[in-house]
Each structure stands twice: as C-alpha cells, then as structure tokens.
Amino acid sequence: MEQQEYATGTTRVAGGTSDGREGGARRGTTDAGIAVRGVRPDGPQEGARPEHGRARAGGSAGAAEGLSPDPGLLRLAHWFAEASPGTADDLCAASFGLYPARHFGVLAEPGAGPADAEVSWWHGPTAHAPAVLRLREARPVRGVRRARRDADAPDAALPDAGAGRPGRHRKPERSRAAACPLDRSAAAERRIAARLLLAHPLVTAAGPHADGFPLIRRHRDWLTERFDTLLGYRLVVGPWHARLCKAGLGPGGARRLEHPGTGVPFTPGAYAQLALALALLVDAPEELPLGRLLEAMDTAAPGLAADPAELAAALAALADWQVLTEAPAQADPAAVLTVDRELARAVPAGPPALADDAADLIRRAAAAEPAIAVRRRLAETPAALGADLTEDQRAWLDRHRHTGPAALTDFLGLEAELRAEGVALLDPADELTDLALPGTGMLAQATLLLVERLVEEVRPLPGESAGTDVSIPDALIDGVLGDIADEYGLPAGWRRDYLADRTALRRDALDLLQRMGLITRAPLGTRPPGWLLRAPAARYAPAADLLPAPGTGRHSRPEPPAVPGQPGPRTQQRA
Structure with missing residues (x-):
C-alpha cells in the first residue's frame, strides 16, 4: 500500500526511529524513520537518553552561537504567517498531525426505531436527553483510560481491559479472544494502546500518559502494521516516546491548535512563531537561553515580528509537547530553556520540503486512496457524510457500508451508527474525543x-x-x-x-x-x-413528530390549505 512520505529537510534513518537511536519499530529498513537533521557532534551517544539539567550546560552558550534553522520548518513558518486563519489550522494539521480524534458519544436510544443504513438521521433513532439543568459528575481529564499492569500480573489487574459488557464502553471481544484469556488480555492492551495514540499522537515515557507507554512498546509491531494498513499512518516507537504521524484532514478539515493553558485559538502569527522556534530547536543545544533563541529567531526570519502573546502561545505548546521542559511565564531573556531535541525532531509530520506552497502541502498530506481516506474520516471525525466525500470515496463507502467501519470498530472499540447520509463511529465512553456534546459546562x-x-x-x-x-x-x-x-x-x-x-x-x-x-x-x-x-x-433532538401540528412562529410551517367541503390533510391522517 502506498504510504505518504513525510519530510522537512530530512534524511532517512533505518530502523524506524526518529533520530537513529535504538528502540524503534524494529521492522528493518522498510519502516525507516525521518530525522530532521543528523545528531550534532556535541549530542548524546547513540542509544543514550540525554539527562536534562544545568550540569550539562557547559559550553551551551557557545553552541547556541551556531544556531541555524531547519530550512523546511523555516519555509513553513513563512507559509503560516501568510495564511488565513482557516488555512493556518489546516496547515498545522497537515504539517504536525498532532490533533486528537473527535467522536460523538451518546448512543441512540434502543428500541426507538429502525437502525439501518436506509434510515435518515433526520427521522431515525435519537440520542436525545433533556439538556436543561442536567447535572453529571465532572469528568476526569480527557484521554484514554490508563492501565497499570505488570507483564506477569493476572488479567484482573487490567481494569476495563477484558471483554466488554453490552452497552458499556468496550465492545465484547470476539469468540477467538474469549476462548483464550491470554489472547483476550493482549487484544485489550492493543485496543487501549491504539486509542491512546489516536487521542494523543505523541506519547512519552515521562509525560501525562506515561502509564500507556509500556503497552505501546509491548505491541509496537502489531500497532505499526494496523495503523499503516487501516489508516496509512506511520508509527515510530523509540525508547522514550511514541509518535503516530497523522496525515492531516485536507482543506476545510481544520483542527485548530489552542493555548494549552488558556484555550485561546492560535492565530497565523502564533503558528508562525511555533514553526520558527521549532526550526531552531531541532538542532539546538540541550540548555538554551531564551534570549539567544529569540535573537536567533529574529536573525532567521526578520520579517516575522514576534507578538508577545503569539510567542507565549508557541512556547506553551512546545512545553505541552515536552519539547521544552518548561515554558517561562514571561519572556525573560535570562531564562534558560531545557530542550529535548529528540521530541523536537518528532513533532514535524508533514512534507514541507516536497510541497510548492501551503495549499499543496495540505493536499499532499491528506492524499490517500479511497479506502484509507474514508477510514481516516471515520476514525478522526464525528461522522463521514457522503456529501463531503469525493465520488470515488463515496462509491467505496457505499460498497463497504458495513465491512468498512467494522475494521475500525474492532480496532478502536467504537460503535458504528449507519444512516442514509453517512456513517458515524461513536465512543460512549467519551474518551476518544477532544470535545464532548452533551457536555457538563x-x-x-x-x-x-x-x-x-x-x-x-x-x-x-x-x-x-x-x-x-x-x-x-x-x-x-x-x-x-x-x-x-x-x-x-x-x-x-x-x-x-x-x-x-x-x-x-x-x-x-x-x-x-x-x-x-x-x-x-x-x-x-x-x-x-x-x-x-x-x-x-x-x-x-427529540424524535421526529411524523404528524406535527402547525406552529405559530415566524419560521413555522403553515397549515396546508383545506379543500372546501373536506377535512384538512392532518385531520384526515389523524382520523
């Protein structure tokens, strides 16, 4: 299967790792990873995890003098600065691919009516529940449930990982898995790991989702093959991080980036500062004064003036991705940043070095054969509607209306909702989504x-x-x-x-x-x-009233005119 290549000014590295270290996908040169640049002579030895701290800061200032931007990311920064807000969001999804999946959560009411592909959403079973003053317990921080499990622990040590119960969050395992407890636990671990990666495409061994990282490492070969086959995504698993390289959602499929602390959406200028800073950090020393970084950014792109709020948003996003250990609360030039070059090189996922402009990059990143393109929509978006698909994609979905979604429901533990207008994969646990509706706020x-x-x-x-x-x-x-x-x-x-x-x-x-x-x-x-x-x-919404009474509002449908001597149409139907 043809798989999208990703590059930023890149060199290929055998072994499936992001920078040539051991511990990648271990599938040989066929799953070679992408390195933004080679490791600098002053970098760590192969296979060694760099230790953060000021003890290694000797000579950092001198090394900072030699900062030079990655050409692909520098080019990307200029594209961001010139883009409209919507295009900048699409460009971020295409070049970084760090957006989470998004799904509807509530299942349609059982017994509310037929639930097949011939029924329209307009008149089919609903998931309606009165919204007014609906009080629910606050949900934990959104994300896939974590699993603490030792390799030799019994199956009971992995909560919610075994066979699901009807109507619960996990789909029941198939008969083959049910026949063998070891197979069942392995299948549950794979599903947890797959959901975690789809919700958080960059997972580290020391980050907020560290509990799931051992599961990703344990099943990396299987996960690599399934993500490649079903979605055309490249998965790189190293000793300290796992990176699922998503491919973007195409024009108009924007997933905007937001300030991790305030929730303020990124502007094109903030995206530009993010790409510009990253262009320098991929090859920076581990200890880097903020003032030196700002000076290098001004030198590399003098036309991209740094607005303080946009720069702060960019640094906050890099800290959230753990490229920086901590973002300074204020732009203090004396503050010293601790840089993780391995993660900096793992962030770029799109092909700016191959694209002619921003629109070409967005198109290239999302390009895929019909089966892959439709499955990406099903896995990443609330619903795949036929009206939004190309002709060949719509034809594929029509031919595989049942079997196409089934592969993803088994892989990710979702529920398929088929309607005349399209297909939605539902997550009743509300874990595999960054937005929830209904919600508590x-x-x-x-x-x-x-x-x-x-x-x-x-x-x-x-x-x-x-x-x-x-x-x-x-x-x-x-x-x-x-x-x-x-x-x-x-x-x-x-x-x-x-x-x-x-x-x-x-x-x-x-x-x-x-x-x-x-x-x-x-x-x-x-x-x-x-x-x-x-x-x-x-x-x-509430289930449709098939015989609605005419309303009196400005936009209500009028009562059809009655024929003299005969009862009105609604009277006839009700009689």
Missing part, C-alpha cells in the same frame, strides 16, 4: 438546547427531499438563543457575561456546533450567507 448545555430547537424548527418532514443540510435562518438562531437564555439562564446559574452579551453566546455556541460537525457555513455566494444544519444534528 454552561456553554455545552446552551449549545445542546440550541441544536435541539433548531432541529425541531427546520427538520424536513418525512417524504420531503432534504439531503444532508438544511438552511437555518439567522433570525431563528437569534430568537432561539434569546428564548433559551431568558428561560433557563438565571435559574441554571449561567455565566453572566454570556447572559449580558448574547453575541458572544451565539459566537461560541455556533463554533462548538461547527467543530462537532453539526452545522456548517453556507457555500460562498449563498444569499443571504448563513449556516446550514447537518443531518447528524437530529440525533440530539
């Missing part, structure tokens, strides 16, 4: 109320030809949000800034719905411009 509650009412107002009636998307009048959005805020805001203790600023509430609620794939912007040139409600949104 005020914004998530308001957003769920909004989508419920929008669906009830504009959902097509049975027999109407609606397709995947239905237009939402702007006045309807404003009116529904106003009604929701007036009705539930104060009793539910919603944030007063949202109650006072309905524009901010509208902006953030629509942003959440768009990121979950429940609404989308109308195509350019549409008059008036606005939003489209997508079919999967109906799974969060």
